[in-house]
Amino acid sequence: TPVTEEVIIGEAGKSVVLMCRNVSERADEVDWFHGDPGAVPPLFSSNATLPEDARLSLVDNSSLHISVLRPQDGGNYTCKEVLNETVREHRVQLLVASGPSNLAVSISPAAALPNGTVYVDKRDTVMFSCTSNSHPEPTMGWTFQPPNSTPETFTEVNGTSTVYILQNLSLRFQGNYSCTARNPLSGRSETSTKELLVYYPPPSVPRCWAQTAQVGLMLQLFCNWPGGYPHPVLQWTEEERDLENSSWVVNATGTGDTHVETLSSSRLLHGKEFKCVGIHILKQGKVEPTCTVQISAPSLATEPLKTCFVGGTVSLTCQVMESNPPARISWLRNVSQPEVEIRPGGRYLVTQEGSVSNLTIQNCSHDADEGYYICKAENPAGLKEAYVSLTVKRLDIAAVTSSSLLETKVQFRSPLGEWRKAGGWKKEGRGSPVAFSVTFICPPAHRNQDSNDVLVLVDSDGEGEEEREEEEATGNSNVHRVTALVNGNSTQAGCGYHFTESKHLALEMHHCTGK
Ligand SMILES: *[C@@H]1O[C@H](CO)[C@@H](O)[C@H](O)[C@H]1NC(C)=O
Ligand SMILES: *[C@@H]1O[C@H](CO)[C@@H](O)[C@H](O)[C@H]1NC(C)=O
Ligand SMILES: *[C@@H]1O[C@H](CO)[C@@H](O)[C@H](O)[C@H]1NC(C)=O
Numbered sequence: 001t002p003v004t005e006e007v008i009i010g011e012a013g014k015s016v017v018l019m020c021r022n023v024s025e026r027a028d029e030v031d032w033f034h035g036d037p038g039a040v041p042p043l044f045s046s047n048a049t050l051p052e053d054a055r056l057s058l059v060d061n062s063s064l065h066i067s068v069l070r071p072q073d074g075g076n077y078t079c080k081e082v083l084n085e086t087v088r089e090h091r092v093q094l095l096v097a098s099g100p101s102n103l104a105v106s107i108s109p110a111a112a113l114p115n116g117t118v119y120v121d122k123r124d125t126v127m128f129s130c131t132s133n134s135h136p137e138p139t140m141g142w143t144f145q146p147p148n149s150t151p152e153t154f155t156e157v158n159g160t161s162t163v164y165i166l167q168n169l170s171l172r173f174q175g176n177y178s179c180t181a182r183n184p185l186s187g188r189s190e191t192s193t194k195e196l197l198v199y200y201p202p203p204s205v206p207r208c209w210a211q212t213a214q215v216g217l218m219l220q221l222f223c224n225w226p227g228g229y230p231h232p233v234l235q236w237t238e239e240e241r242d243l244e245n246s247s248w249v250v251n252a253t254g255t256g257d258t259h260v261e262t263l264s265s266s267r268l269l270h271g272k273e274f275k276c277v278g279i280h281i282l283k284q285g286k287v288e289p290t291c292t293v294q295i296s297a298p299s300l301a302t303e304p305l306k307t308c309f310v311g312g313t314v315s316l317t318c319q320v321m322e323s324n325p326p327a328r329i330s331w332l333r334n335v336s337q338p339e340v341e342i343r344p345g346g347r348y349l350v351t352q353e354g355s356v357s358n359l360t361i362q363n364c365s366h367d368a369d370e371g372y373y374i375c376k377a378e379n380p381a382g383l384k385e386a387y388v389s390l391t392v393k394r395l396d397i398a399a400v401t402s403s404s405l406l407e408t409k410v411q412f413r414s415p416l417g418e419w420r421k422a423g424g425w426k427k428e429g430r431g432s433p434v435a436f437s438v439t440f441i442c443p444p445a446h447r448n449q450d451s452n453d454v455l456v457l458v459d460s461d462g463e464g465e466e467e468r469e470e471e472e473a474t475g476n477s478n479v480h481r482v483t484a485l486v487n488g489n490s491t492q493a494g495c496g497y498h499f500t501e502s503k504h505l506a507l508e509m510h511h512c513t514g515k
């Protein structure tokens with residue numbers, strides 16, 4: 001048997017030429033066999049007419065040309081040369097390679113964007129599979145190319161399919177995934193590339209709130225749904241659309257973690273409910289999460305009547321009961337038209353804690369401060385005003401300078417004259433509560449006043465006048481005896497007591513032992 005001298009590789013569908021090497025130019029006859037000449041009939045002979053198979057032809061009277069190769073054309077061919085009755089044979093092995101073809105790539109679970117890029121859910125286990133037809137078996141591999149980087153091969157097998165599984169995906173898994181199948185015989189290869197994006201939905205639900213714009217009195221509706229990739233689509237609509245009664249037609253969509261819709265202010269906004277729908281590409285087909293915000297104009301609660309003593313301090317309180325967005329609270333004085341907004345500073349202190357605003361007036365003056373105050377609360381849905389009437393009463397202050405309750409020295413500043421303290425404080429009785437008494441002599445100018453003067457002892461540290469204990473005031477007398485019953489330890493008891501007279505006399509004793 002002749003030895004194989006040559007191996008020729010052909011590809012299915014293409015043509016190939018099998019040479020009959022060293023053939024003599026004067027050869028009488030050249031015959032080709034697909035197999036052993038003894039075992040099979042000649043496939044083609046230079047002496048014969050056209051062969052049965054039209055794909056076969058001779059080149060240079062000796063080489064066999066086969067077009068449109070088929071896999072079954074592969075095998076051992078023998079070329080037989082007859083010259084002067086001597087026969088020479090030699091052998092060519094033909095290998096027919098086919099493919100790769102029908103390369104199929106799938107990434108699942110995944111969905112495709114209009115531009116062909118596929119996206120997966122970060123939380124999923126993703127299977128990358130690739131199949132191909134090839135003879136002989138192809139070498140198949142996946143490569144991954146992150147943006148602006150070089151590709152890296154992450155799996156390679158000899159076989160018609162390759163499967164790779166990825167878990168715990170993150171953004172760094174985004175990029176181009178290519179599957180390549182290569183025919184080891186022909187070296188021909190085919191590649192399919194898919195761009196992959198790793199998406200994830202926002203972890204929670206959208207949050208809505210209303211706010212007043214910095215400039216103007218515009219209503220801003222905020223809808224915030226962070227933490228997703230890509231950004232969600234947020235859509236503001238009116239919850240209950242009443243087109244006939246509403247000048248508000250809100251249907252606005254934005255892309256981003258926060259979507260702000262701005263509306264001009266109107267009383268019609270009161271009671272309106274707006275809804276934000278969060279739409280994320282990974283939650284398509286599911287119930288879209290929403291949040292709503294209801295707009296309400298402010299309403300107010302105030303104490304309409306307040307009293308302050310001359311030289312004293314008073315706080316006017318105003319509470320906004322319902323207001324969305326939160327109202328801006330301001331204090332005004334209606335001494336003139338238009339009303340003047342009170343600016344904090346000087347004797348005015350304006351503080352706000354949550355929805356409660358306090359206007360504190362220090363060193364009350366009858367002329368400057370008595371009158372009406374207006375608490376004004378305003379948001380884009382409305383405006384509310386409430387009046388507070390302030391009465392300023394005369395106040396006499398007894399300044400106590402001693403360091404011990406029993407040695408109290410009382411001084412008076414009073415437009416009515418000097419009050420005098422007759423004697424010192426006397427401790428009365430034993431045990432608890434401890435009683436103290438002190439006697440005052442009222443100034444002559446006061447004597448003709450209403451005779452029902454009452455001296456009231458109040459604990460300025462406590463809740464108003466609760467600790468007031470006992471007073472003794474004789475009608476026409478100018479002598480007032482006041483007894484303080486002090487609960488507990490007498491050394492602490494003197495701290496911050498003051499006496500108030502029901503009409504226009506107040507004695508204040510600022511006294512703290514140990515301080
Ligand atoms: C063909 O010829 C070459 C040189 O021309 C020679 O080396 C080789 O052995 C020959 N082959 C055969 C089968 O005669
Ligand atoms: C092929 O053979 C024929 C006759 O047998 C001859 O006329 C022709 O010249 C040959 N061709 C070549 C290229 O050798
Ligand atoms: C062709 O010849 C080689 C040895 O030269 C052998 O291994 C192979 O099996 C043969 N092929 C066929 C189809 O007979």
Ligand SMILES: *[C@@H]1O[C@H](CO)[C@@H](O)[C@H](O)[C@H]1NC(C)=O
Binds near residue numbers: 084
């Ligand atoms: C072939 O044989 C003939 C006679 O039989 C002879 O004349 C001729 O030279 C031979 N040719 C070769 C190439 O051997």
Ligand SMILES: *[C@@H]1O[C@H](CO)[C@@H](O)[C@H](O)[C@H]1NC(C)=O
Binds near residue numbers: 113115116195
């Ligand atoms: C396809 O669309 C996505 C989303 O818009 C984009 O991020 C990506 O770059 C696009 N890819 C190509 C190849 O255009």
Ligand SMILES: *[C@@H]1O[C@H](CO)[C@@H](O)[C@H](O)[C@H]1NC(C)=O
Binds near residue numbers: 146147148175176
């Ligand atoms: C993926 O390949 C496409 C086409 O070559 C290219 O436009 C795109 O930028 C690539 N994407 C990445 C993330 O490299």
Ligand SMILES: *[C@@H]1O[C@H](CO)[C@@H](O)[C@H](O)[C@H]1NC(C)=O
Binds near residue numbers: 157
């Ligand atoms: C695939 O086959 C080729 C040739 O037989 C071999 O060199 C290579 O190592 C094989 N690769 C794998 C991954 O088995």
Ligand SMILES: *[C@@H]1O[C@H](CO)[C@@H](O)[C@H](O)[C@H]1NC(C)=O
Binds near residue numbers: 237251252253
């Ligand atoms: C809101 O706008 C979107 C598109 O911008 C539209 O598809 C939808 O029908 C609108 N909804 C209403 C209630 O008008």
Ligand SMILES: *[C@@H]1O[C@H](CO)[C@@H](O)[C@H](O)[C@H]1NC(C)=O
Binds near residue numbers: 334335336337372387
């Ligand atoms: C202030 O408000 C009170 C109560 O409404 C009103 O009687 C008074 O006339 C107002 N004063 C001014 C100056 O507007």
Ligand SMILES: *[C@@H]1O[C@H](CO)[C@@H](O)[C@H](O)[C@H]1NC(C)=O
Binds near residue numbers: 311363365
């Ligand atoms: C309080 O007001 C009076 C009169 O307006 C003024 O004389 C006095 O200095 C003020 N006291 C304080 C502590 O501001």
